[in-house]
Every structure is written in structure tokens, then in C-alpha cells.
Amino acid sequence: MVASLATRHGKRVALGPPLRRHLGLRLRVPEVDTDALGTFTGEIERPGPAEQVVVAKARLGMAAAGCAVGVASEGSFGPHPSLPWCSLQVEYVALVDDRLGLVVRERATSLASNHAELLTDGRDRGELLQFARRTGLPGHAVTVAPAVPVPGAAPVKGIVRVPALLAAVAAAATASPDGRARVAADLRAHHNPRRMAVIAEAGRRLARRVATPCPDCATPGFGLVATHPGLPCAACGTPTDLVAERVSGCGSCGYRRVEPVRPGAADPGVCPHCNP
Numbered sequence: 001m002v003a004s005l006a007t008r009h010g011k012r013v014a015l016g017p018p019l020r021r022h023l024g025l026r027l028r029v030p031e032v033d034t035d036a037l038g039t040f041t042g043e044i045e046r047p048g049p050a051e052q053v054v055v056a057k058a059r060l061g062m063a064a065a066g067c068a069v070g071v072a073s074e075g076s077f078g079p080h081p082s083l084p085w086c087s088l089q090v091e092y093v094a095l096v097d098d099r100l101g102l103v104v105r106e107r108a109t110s111l112a113s114n115h116a117e118l119l120t121d122g123r124d125r126g127e128l129l130q131f132a133r134r135t136g137l138p139g140h141a142v143t144v145a146p147a148v149p150v151p152g153a154a155p156v157k158g159i160v161r162v163p164a165l166l167a168a169v170a171a172a173a174t175a176s177p178d179g180r181a182r183v184a185a186d187l188r189a190h191h192n193p194r195r196m197a198v199i200a201e202a203g204r205r206l207a208r209r210v211a212t213p214c215p216d217c218a219t220p221g222f223g224l225v226a227t228h229p230g231l232p233c234a235a236c237g238t239p240t241d242l243v244a245e246r247v248s249g250c251g252s253c254g255y256r257r258v259e260p261v262r263p264g265a266a267d268p269g270v271c272p273h274c275n276p
């Protein structure tokens, strides 16, 4: 069975092996302009939330490749909802099967992305080189654009060498009305091995989920849909923030299975009563 994979950024490396191993799917990468669904450098705004765009992207690939089954991934980077000083990377993956009327989604998250940016006029070369090192050059790349967007001055992407970085920063700073360049981690998967590893993890989860049939209606795609906190403290029984129950569900018939977490008690060290 052949499925389309809509990507311009080499994601077959990450998604191909698990989908082949667990589902017997071979991926075909058609000519598609996935940038039309948004770019990390902001020239094109993403038309909706990542978890919806990932399905639109899969359908784009299916139409281009003439496949009834399609796969795509879409990444999102932003502040962690409860740790605002940490950058949270969420990679969504989706498998769409028009023969079965099936849309299965999975995700994987990471706090270890190199998502960051630096505004610089280029004079503090030490700061710039430190940023490049932190981003992971030359194994990872950076993008450079005028800090204030200028019509016609497109971001330079995929920079992995220091001389090219210095030249791009000088040009962007000169072009920008405020005299500064915006240097950012290049988040495109083929220039970001750290990101690619999270996409691969999302792909493994997707393959496992699609390979799991619903116990009630046998539709593929049964898996975790929610967790409930409130695991009781082992010493005093007070509910904690830890997960007490995992809920698995079917996207087709709505069947739900609730399983308590084992062991069913939390360490008093995380208890708001025993260890406030």
C-alpha cells in the first residue's frame, strides 16, 4: 500500500520506517508546496492551528500523488503553557485514509528544541557566535532576516557556516529600518536533526495507534485520548497533580476505556498536604 507524504523537508527519513514496519505503508513524496500552509520564518502565516493544518497538509499530498491514504506532520513552537520560560515543541502527525473515512492524529512533544532568536546589529560578534553555537551550527542551521520586515528582502535560510552567517547579518541589518537583523534557529526538519527526532517519535506513536483496532468496532486508531489527574497520596490520600487514570478512545464509534494507573498511589513528596 502506498501513502502520500506531503513534505519538502525530507521527513520520509523520520516517518517512513515506523509506518512501513507497523502498517506496511510505503511513502510517496509528491511535488507539493507545503509552504503554502505556513512558514516558520513568517512570510506565509499558517492558516489555522497545527493540529488542523496537519490534516489539510496530508490531503494536499493525497491530491497531488493520487493516493487514498496520506500522511503529514506539522510542528508548533511556543512558550510552555505552565513553564513560560521554556519553549515547547509539539509535533503533530496525521494519517488520513479516504477508503475507511479515517483521520488518526498523534503528537510528540519536546522541551529540548533549539527554537530561539536573536536581534542584533551584528557588531557584537561574540554574542552572535554564541547564539550560533547554542543553536547547534553546523549540524543545525539558522535563518537571517531584517528585524523589521522589508518588502523584497526574503529571509536567508539554511545557513550553517559562520562566514555566511556574518554576511547575511550584515546585509539584513543594512536593509532593516532599525539597523538590526533577526537571527533564528532554522526549524525546517531537514535542517534540524533535533526536531526530526521528535517527528520520528510522533511517527512511531502514529503507527502504533493506527495498528491498534477499537475493541468495540474494530476501526483502526484506538489509543490514549485523555488523562485525569488526582492520583491519591500514598500516606494521606489527598489527590495530587499526578495522572490517576488514562482514557483510551475510538475516533469512529466513541467507545472509551478508562484504566487506573498502577501503582495507584503517589509519593508523599508530591502531595500538597504532606509536602506543601
Ligand SMILES: [Zn+2]
Binding pocket: 214, 215, 216, 217, 218, 219, 250, 251, 252, 253, 254, 255
Ligand atoms: Zn470504535
Ligand SMILES: [Zn+2]
Binding pocket: 233, 234, 235, 236, 237, 238, 268, 271, 272, 273, 274, 275
Ligand atoms: Zn499526603
